[in-house]
Amino acid sequence: MQMENFAPFMFLGLVLIMLIGFPVAFSLAALGLGSGFLAIEMGWFPASFMANLPINMFGILSNELLLAIPFFTFMGAILEKCGLAEDMLDSMGQLFGPVKGGLGYSVIIVGFILGAITGTVAGQVIAMALISLPVMIRYGYNMRYATGVLAASGTITQLVPPSLVLIVMADQLGRSVGDMYKGAWGPSILQVLLFAAYTFMLGVFKPHHIPGVPKSERTLHGWALWGKCLRGIIPSAVLIFAVLGSMGGLPGIDTAIATPTEAGAMGVVGALLLAALHKRLTPSLVWDAMVGTMRLTAMVVFILIGARTFSMVFQGVDGAKWVEHMLSGLPGGQVGFLIAVNIFIFFLAFFLDFFEIAFIILPMLGPVAAKLGIDLVWFGVLLCVNMQTSFMHPPFGFALFYLRGISDTLFKEKRIDKPIKSSDIYLGSIPWVLLQLLLVAIVIFVPQTVTVFLDKEEVIDLDKVKIEAPVSDQPDASSESEEEQQKRIEEMFKQNGAAAPAAPASPEPAK
Secondary structure, three states, X not given: OXXXXXXXXXXXXXXXXXXXXXXXXXXXXXHHHHHHHHHHHHOOOOHHHHHHHHHHHHHHHOOOHHHHHHHHHHHHHHHHHOXXXXXXXXXXXXXXXXXXXXXXXXXXXXXXXXHOOOOOHHHHHHHHHHHHXXXXXXXXXXXXXXXXXXXXXXXXXXXXXXXHHHHHHHHHHOOOHHHHHHHHHXXXXXXXXXXXXXXXXXXXXXXXXXXXXXXXXXXXXXXXXXXXXXXXHHXXXXXXXXXXXXXXXXXXXXXXXXOHHHHHHHHHHHHHHHHHHOOOOOHHHHHHXXXXXXXXXXXXXXXXXXXXXXXXXXXXXXXXXXXHHXXXXXXXXXXXXXXXXXXXXXXXXXXXXXXXXXXXXXXXXHHHHXXXXXXXXXXXXXXXXXXXXXXXXXXXXXXXXXXXXXXXXXXXXXXXXXXXOHHHHHHHHHHHHHHHHHHHHHHHHOOHXXXXXXXXXXXXXXXXOOOOOXXXXXXXXXXXXXXXXXXXXHHHHHHOXXXXXXXXXXXXXXX
């Protein structure tokens, strides 16, 4: 076998071990090490090449940017458990409930707000389903719509800053986290509008699927209701602006006064204050948040180590050249490349988690996108929009798994009258996956949805550039006479303690 043919075999092996179901981090490391030893045996690179692996591992663990992940995870875990979702859903549900689809609107809005605060899909879907699903069923909401809107609104957190996925994207693509956050605001807002538009159209054509809640069911009215809504939203908004604004992640803020890690640490302090404000800051809450943060951080680190082992060997056998040659030759230029990559990522998300895709696949695609002239912030946000679907489609749609478990719990606790069918959960997710794919198409063909909030690059017109030389204090030698030049030379030599050379003899006039 020739070395140029080995990279496709490594990629095929990657796909096969993903299908086995063994933990991805260890599978990647085993595949990378086995391929590396085979490459040494075949003489494709020396044994000293594998000696770079410990240095690579140390480089991963000393990356300060990735230190932001445990901070943001800890912040989200605290806010997830402090009752913020319950208060928001209760107040928003009463505010929008009488409108057709009002409970759906409240779930979408609260999902967006919680996504900007917590950043965790699992906690968001579980918290919203526990509160809203029994209410929707009680007032006659279509089961497929109810499960679909809960799952889709929970996945918004992967796109809304401060998303952990965007931090990983920024690290892998070599871009600032602040720029990645700014670029994600446009698609985030657009996705909420798409979800709300679908709910509105459903209320027009099938109003019996999303009926309004009778006004008599509201326990709060007037300023009491608005006050409860604002008490849940304003402190959260202050935390969002403080964390994201300090790291330059909000539109209109050009400078950052804190690194992502420092902003995450400040967010943890804010989360603790919010939990104390809700009177739910207990040792058990902090302990549970710490355990959840430890598990997620350990998972991310081990996946990154396994991915780095695989990618180092893959690069050593010229896998990057193979990927570049294969993708750069696609018809359609940038658009063709983006369409092909997003189709590939969509189907890959059936089997891989978003962290695994970011660590394994993105390092292969990023250099090709850069050579095609694609803005890497736009590229990263686009893939993040696509990877949301990994939570929504089988066989590993984790948001659907969470709903399946919560629905069983609600039925056992007799909070709902009948169990929810798995078919309703899976079929209910289809319209929302299509809306997410529609957003992918919009971002591809309208890149301004990402770039509109980014800082504009300063364009310099070379035709208008003027070069002005500074005026010298020294006299112009061309305007001096020969005697003046000789005196100036003698003064220079006197200052340096040397004898001045004799003046050249004047040529005799021609006869």
